[in-house]
Amino acid sequence: MTGPAQRPLLFLDVDGPLIPFGGEPQDAPTFAAAPGSAGADAHPLLARLNPEHGRRLAALPCEVVWATTWMADANECVAPRIGLPELPVMSWPEPSGTDDEDERLGLHWKTRALVARAAGRPFVWVDDEITGADRIWVAAHHRGHALLHRVDPRRGLTDADYLALDSWLRELS
Template sequence: MLLFLDIDGPLIPFGAPAGHTYPVYETAHAAPANPLLTRIDPALGPRLAALGCQLVWATTWMDDANTTVAPWLGLPPLPVVRWPDEDEPPALLHWKTRPLVEWAGERPFIWIDDEITEADRAWVATHHPGPALLHRVAHEFGLTDADFGAVEAWLAGLPG
């Protein structure tokens, strides 16, 4: 089972409502090169790993995800989806949708992002032969217990 993971929004929350402040986290890892890294809860790394999926970066951070974010989370280097230079996707479809389905092949997958829409879900349902969960995270808060619960429930409901 693949789990495609975006960084901005799911791991680094942004755009909080007025009056909401973000916690500041620290790890044993060296001081972050990017000040927004301190918004990433390092406990998310073990929680993501515990899902039992092959984690794959699906982010514009590209290789920086492995040099900057993975160590912060205590994760090993992960595969990185390379985004093709392609034409604009069809109207309403996210630009990541087609490349992720192609990357997955026939394997089941989960995609965690803050920009997923119903158009993406419909396209994947039509063009991907296996099970897929496209889970949208509220970018203001990042991954929450409720998000992990939804992913865990979906994984538990898969046959076999």
């Protein structure tokens, strides 16, 4: 049995997986803010956050890490609306000489940093911008198990996504 330090990481993007976007605005469901959380006026799309995401993410056997351009704002604006505690936040490196090469390869700008942060630990990356180039690069450069799970940004995380994540994470133990 592995301890908490050995739990897989789940790198979670906000825009797309948690806040659906694209498609017709009237097609996106909206939800009331939890008491004491930031109002929808804090960000116009926060009302699209389904409060059930918090419970479902917390039930997964992993350590959730914000992997989003929201950075610390994810803990201030998103976490309270879905009932999550403060989570670790991925810090992104400054642009470097590899950025041009990554762009030519079709590699997402987050990929290298997530693999470095995982440091061999199993991880799941939940994002709406994952491509085949990211999958190939992670397979070649990460020595642990990894699941790159692409979410449809028009729908966000669905029941099927949670089932796939839970199944993969439980297979590791």
